[in-house]
Each structure stands twice: as C-alpha cells, then as structure tokens.
Amino acid sequence: MGMTITEKILAAHADKDRVEPGEIVDCRIDLAMANDITGPLSIEEFEKVGAKAVFDPEKVVFVLDHFTPNKDILSAENCKKIREFSQKYKIVNFFEGGECGIEHALLPEKGLVVAGDLVIGADSHTCTYGALGAFSTGMGSTDVTYGMVTGRIWLKVPESLKFHCYGNWQKWVTGKELILHILGMIGVDGALYSSMEYSGEAICALSMDSRFSIANMAIEAGGKNGIFPVDDKTTAYMKEHASRPYKVFESDADAKYAQIYEIDVSKVGFSVACPSLPSNVKDAGELGGTHIDQVVIGSCTNGRLEDLEMAATILKGKKVRKGLRCIIIPATPAIYGEAMRRGYFQIFLDAGCIISPPTCGPCLGGHMGILAKGERAVATTNRNFIGRMGHPQSEVYLAGPAVAAATAIKGTIARPEEVL
Amino acid sequence: MILKGKIWKFGDNIDTDIIIPAQYLAHTDPKVLGSHCMEPVAPNFPREVKAGDIIVSGTNFGCGSSREHAPIAITALGIPLVIAKTFARIFYRNAFNKGLALLEADIYDLVRNGDEIEVDITTGIIRCGTKEVTAKPIPPFMVELINEGGLINYLKKKLEG
Incomplete structure (x- = not known):
C-alpha cells in the first residue's frame, strides 16, 4: 500500500520508511512559530522548564502581528516580552514594526517554509503552508515550546481525505469560494483530525495565493493540515522567495484515503x-x-x-x-x-x-x-x-x-x- | 480518581472565541481569563460556576483557534473536566498540556443542566442518577504523558536528565 504526501513527510521527519494513520510519531521540525498572543505563554513555559537555549535560533520564529501596532498597554508588554526573549536567545526571525506582516502570508514570502518541510506554529492557521507541499499544523503555546527547545514534536499520523477538483472556474471565483463550498459540504468537523489533500486540473489552474487561502481554512473543517501537490507554480514561487533547498513529496497512486470527494469547480459559485x-x-x-x-x-x-x-x-x-x-x-x-x-x-x-x-x-x-x-x-x-x-x-x-x-x-x- | 460535580451543558461546536473572546487575549493571568469564560453565550457563567463543576458538550468542543487561554480560562474556574462527544484536535492537546481532563462520551442528551454527575477518570465510567455511560478510553500515549506529569514536566526531566 502506498502513502499520501502527508504520510511521506511525517515518515521522513521521523526517520522511518513508512507510517500509518493513527500511529504516534516523534518528528523533527523545520520551524516553530509563535505570535504576540501565543508567544508570551510559550516563553512562560520555556522559563518554567529551565531551558538554556532554543534548538536552532534560525528555526524559531516570532511574528508580532495580532494586536499590533500595539493596541493597548498589555499588548505592548507582551510584544516587549517577546522582543527581549528574541534578543536574549538570538532569534534570527523576529518580525515586528515595518518588517512585520500577517504570519501566514509573511513566512512563505520570506522563504522560511518550502516544500517537504514540517512546521508547527502556535496559531491555528499554521496549516496555510500546505499550499507549498509542506506539512504544517497549528498547536498550543506549550507544544510549540517543546518544539522550540527540542526541535521535535509528537504527532498522530492523520487519515487523509482527498478533494479531487476538475472543471473550469467561473469568473471571479477563487480558492476562497472553493474552501467555503467544501466547508458547506463536509461541516466544521468534517475533517476532524484528518489531512485535507487537494488534487486535479482545477487545483493546478489556481494561483499560489488561492492555494494559500484553501490550505489556510483546513482548520475550519477540524483538519490537521491542508496540502497541495508541488507543481510549476509552486517551484516558481519558491524560486522567487526562498533560497533553502526543498524536497518534493508526492502521494502514491495506491495511497489510502478515508474518503475521496470529487468536486466540479464549475458548480462553485459565490x-x-x-x-x-x-x-x-x-x-x-x-x-x-x-x-x-x-x-x-x-x-x-x-x-x-x-x-x-x-x-x-x-x-x-x-x-x-x-x-x-x-x-x-x-x-x-x-x-x-x-x-x-x-x-x-x-x-x-x-x-x-x-x-x-x-x-x-x-x-x-x-x-x-x-x-x-x-x-x-x-x-x-x-x-x-x-x-x-x-x-x-x-x-x-x-x-x-x-x-x-x-x-x-x-x-x-x-x-x-x-x-x- | 473520582470527580463529582454539577453539570453545565453547552451545545455543539463551542469554539475558542466563546470559551475566551479574543479581546481578552492580551491577558495571561488565569483569574482574568476565567472571569470572561463563555461570556458571549453565558455571561453569568464565571460567577455562578463552582469549583468542581463539570462541562458537558456535544460535538467539536474547542474548535477554532490554538489559544491556550481557553483551557486556562476553564481550569481557572476550578473546572477539572470537560465531557464532549468529540473535541477539536488543537484544544485536545492544549487541555492535557494545561491540566484539564477531557473525556469523549455522548451523554449530552442523557443529562440535564444542574444534574449531579460522578466520573471515574481512570475507568471512564460516568454516572448521572441511574444512568451509566463509559467514555472512550484516553489514548495510551496521552495516559503516559499524564503519568509523566504532563508535557512540560516531561521536558523538564529530559533537560535535567
């Protein structure tokens, strides 16, 4: 039996030949991220465990994007706490002020995530990076602290749902309309604990921006991650934005899916x-x-x-x-x-x-x-x-x-x- | 371990914006977070709930954001346990990391608000009046993590060892 793209990325990061849905795996991570809301709690836990360093100052990211420019004194204090922590532990990718953008748009744009990566972030929309053919998922501050200190995280291998999309897109209809359409179909827990994998000609026709929108909302179906195959558009995007090497994983033809949905995108409206x-x-x-x-x-x-x-x-x-x-x-x-x-x-x-x-x-x-x-x-x-x-x-x-x-x-x- | 308390019922898809609205997320003090728990749907809840009371919910409890402020707000009110038909995955990890126990059981339609409930966390046996339901067992990996004193204690031992 073959493996899905998600299973292959998890297996590679657990140094295993194969993994099965339901299995608990201990994986290496390529990036751990937190923001101005979740970061302060991560730092509290970091101090509680008495850690002396982060696992890699280049692979820990803080983005001060939620309540910034600081909306009140408490928000300013939280940002200050993260700023001081980042200085102390020599965090390379600390973003604030005029260098700062919304984390899930910023990280791909800065080339911090590439195909084949395994990324965890203390923000539920961390699943966005699946558009690049990476495995990424949101977690709480404590789990992300564990990742920041050890460079590893435990994960349960999810079952995969496949969304095979074909047909021609209507004018003005984008990835957002498709993901809302899917949410209407399967419900807010329709992908609970599962991976949402996209494929088909209608997906290849989509821009990277639209793919980010779709991957972003996997969590709205309860999904663990949303993930896309790597194609010419993905590699062009990475060429423009990233300098790190990437690794392309592909789902096998005989990979196992808990369910396969066929979607004619010409029927996706507003x-x-x-x-x-x-x-x-x-x-x-x-x-x-x-x-x-x-x-x-x-x-x-x-x-x-x-x-x-x-x-x-x-x-x-x-x-x-x-x-x-x-x-x-x-x-x-x-x-x-x-x-x-x-x-x-x-x-x-x-x-x-x-x-x-x-x-x-x-x-x-x-x-x-x-x-x-x-x-x-x-x-x-x-x-x-x-x-x-x-x-x-x-x-x-x-x-x-x-x-x-x-x-x-x-x-x-x-x-x-x-x-x- | 046996827990006894009064039931507070909340329906399906109780999201983290209900558990603790984002306007309070600049706070990290558990007391402040607890005082706004469930505010959008039950503004009096933080004042009326008693330590030891238990939340019973339907499907997908804790859906939405990754904010750990959510389990922190619940535990700050002295609530030791949430029983729901299903939980959202990020909330599931966060709750155990923050010392809030979760049991998966479909009891929402069997119980009433304010009923006394008795739960054996170890066996998963839930008793409410004459009714008895056994919850899905907590996954063995989570039990191991709990026995280690939670993820942070596990990490602490690892760093010291």
Whole structure:
C-alpha cells in the first residue's frame, strides 16, 4: 500500500520508511512559530522548564502581528516580552514594526517554509503552508515550546481525505469560494483530525495565493493540515522567495484515503458563510438585500495580492456605499508596497476605503474595525463565530474578495456582476 | 480518581472565541481569563460556576483557534473536566498540556443542566442518577504523558536528565 504526501513527510521527519494513520510519531521540525498572543505563554513555559537555549535560533520564529501596532498597554508588554526573549536567545526571525506582516502570508514570502518541510506554529492557521507541499499544523503555546527547545514534536499520523477538483472556474471565483463550498459540504468537523489533500486540473489552474487561502481554512473543517501537490507554480514561487533547498513529496497512486470527494469547480459559485459557523454556506445570490455595515478585505486567508487586485478591479471608479466602512488590510509590507505601486491604493482611497497597516486586527475582534451590537460585516477572513469581530450580537459573513468588494459598493451582500 | 460535580451543558461546536473572546487575549493571568469564560453565550457563567463543576458538550468542543487561554480560562474556574462527544484536535492537546481532563462520551442528551454527575477518570465510567455511560478510553500515549506529569514536566526531566 502506498502513502499520501502527508504520510511521506511525517515518515521522513521521523526517520522511518513508512507510517500509518493513527500511529504516534516523534518528528523533527523545520520551524516553530509563535505570535504576540501565543508567544508570551510559550516563553512562560520555556522559563518554567529551565531551558538554556532554543534548538536552532534560525528555526524559531516570532511574528508580532495580532494586536499590533500595539493596541493597548498589555499588548505592548507582551510584544516587549517577546522582543527581549528574541534578543536574549538570538532569534534570527523576529518580525515586528515595518518588517512585520500577517504570519501566514509573511513566512512563505520570506522563504522560511518550502516544500517537504514540517512546521508547527502556535496559531491555528499554521496549516496555510500546505499550499507549498509542506506539512504544517497549528498547536498550543506549550507544544510549540517543546518544539522550540527540542526541535521535535509528537504527532498522530492523520487519515487523509482527498478533494479531487476538475472543471473550469467561473469568473471571479477563487480558492476562497472553493474552501467555503467544501466547508458547506463536509461541516466544521468534517475533517476532524484528518489531512485535507487537494488534487486535479482545477487545483493546478489556481494561483499560489488561492492555494494559500484553501490550505489556510483546513482548520475550519477540524483538519490537521491542508496540502497541495508541488507543481510549476509552486517551484516558481519558491524560486522567487526562498533560497533553502526543498524536497518534493508526492502521494502514491495506491495511497489510502478515508474518503475521496470529487468536486466540479464549475458548480462553485459565490459561496458566503453566514453567521455563526464557517460551514453555514449559501450563495451570495440567495443573500441579496442583507444590509452590511462593514467590509473587511484582508487577513491570513485573503490579504494577498490576488485578493487586492480583484478588489481594486471591482472598486475602480466606484464609491463605497455611504454609511458602510470598507477596510483593506494588505497582509505584508511587500504586498502593501506592490499594491501601492500598481495604483490599487489610489483606487481604494478614491472609493472611500480605509487602508490599514498589515495586522490580524479585526479578524479576531482585536482592533482596527470592531463591530457594535447589531452590526453586520462581510469579511474575507476565516471565522464568523459568535462575537468574533466584536459584540456578541454582531454578525460576520465570510466571503471571497469579489463578493466583499461588490458588497462594499452596494451596501448589501452582492455578486460582482451586480455592481459592474 | 473520582470527580463529582454539577453539570453545565453547552451545545455543539463551542469554539475558542466563546470559551475566551479574543479581546481578552492580551491577558495571561488565569483569574482574568476565567472571569470572561463563555461570556458571549453565558455571561453569568464565571460567577455562578463552582469549583468542581463539570462541562458537558456535544460535538467539536474547542474548535477554532490554538489559544491556550481557553483551557486556562476553564481550569481557572476550578473546572477539572470537560465531557464532549468529540473535541477539536488543537484544544485536545492544549487541555492535557494545561491540566484539564477531557473525556469523549455522548451523554449530552442523557443529562440535564444542574444534574449531579460522578466520573471515574481512570475507568471512564460516568454516572448521572441511574444512568451509566463509559467514555472512550484516553489514548495510551496521552495516559503516559499524564503519568509523566504532563508535557512540560516531561521536558523538564529530559533537560535535567
């Protein structure tokens, strides 16, 4: 019996010939990451165990992206704690200020993750890097401390689910619409403890940015990781961003899957996840007339160049509906700079949008766009749980960038063709 | 070990934004985190829950973010155990790392809010009135880790040894 790409990466990092789903393996890690929310707890545990050093100062990463630029005194203290720790232990990849972006957009862009890697991060959306053909998964601060100190982590080998995608994409439909469509199909625990593996011609047709969006939301189905095959687009991306060698793993033809889903992407429309679960998916066309107070285009799911390009194309020459706030958050300084050079910023400003520095900010109700009681947002983010973006009686609809931009113009949930 | 307490029922998909909303995540003090536990759905919960009480939930308890603040908030209120039909995977690891016991059992529809419940953590036998259910055994690897005093103690011994 063959192995899946996930099983092969885990086996390689456990120095074994093969692994089976359900088996507990002790793996080497290539990177351990934490942010300004989870980092302080990791550091507390680090001090508790009396560790003297991290396993490799180049393979421990801190990204101060959640409550930054510091939203209050406590956040500032947390960042200071991580800054001092990073200085003390000579952490090479410490990101803050103008070097900082949203972690899951930043790490691939900086070339810190490549195909074949095994990455753990104290953030649930660490699964994003699967787009590069790496195994990556989110954990708590304590597990990540263990990784930071030892360079190893225990993992249970997940079963794999295969999502084989074929057909032609509809205009404006991206990876975000596909992952929302899948969440609607399988539910928020439809991939519990499992690996979500993607394949097929429709996946090869997707940009890297769209693949990152899909891998990012594996956790929203309860998945352990999301993972993509390495193709020309992946290697071109790594060539542009990384200098480290990479290793390509491929699923065997006779690899075992707990389930195989066949998806015709030509049937994927403008998926929107209604409050208060990412699986509560309807088509934007069914939600016409839903009044919206705020639109957020950004986050580790959809704050990349493709997302901003789509938003700019739709918003060009248009105005954001009076009374609606539209917040645009480029995910990293490089994306920010490129969006500016391409003229997207002028389009956004002319339309009446707010342009935020890179931050997780409103996605988790942190800052930079909190909702009041009774307010509704359309966001290109990843969660719409109760109170996620502010007051427990506010609501979040999750969408792709085209629906978000169209909604900003119309003031009610809209498909792009309604405003163009 | 036998635990006895009053049941607090929460439904399916109790996510970490419910267990501890992100607006409090700059705090690391367990007392502060505990005082906002379950706030979006049960604002009085932190004041009314008693040490030793037990949470009973449905599927996918702890879904969402990786924040360890979630099990910390629950244990800060003196809650030693959550029983749910299923748990989200990151929360599962975090809970054991933070000294919160979890048992997988489908008892949500068998019990009422406020019922007294008795749980033998070792055998997984759950008694509520005349009803008796046996939880899925805790995986042997997790039992080993618990017997070592948890991941951090295990690491500490490893570093000292």
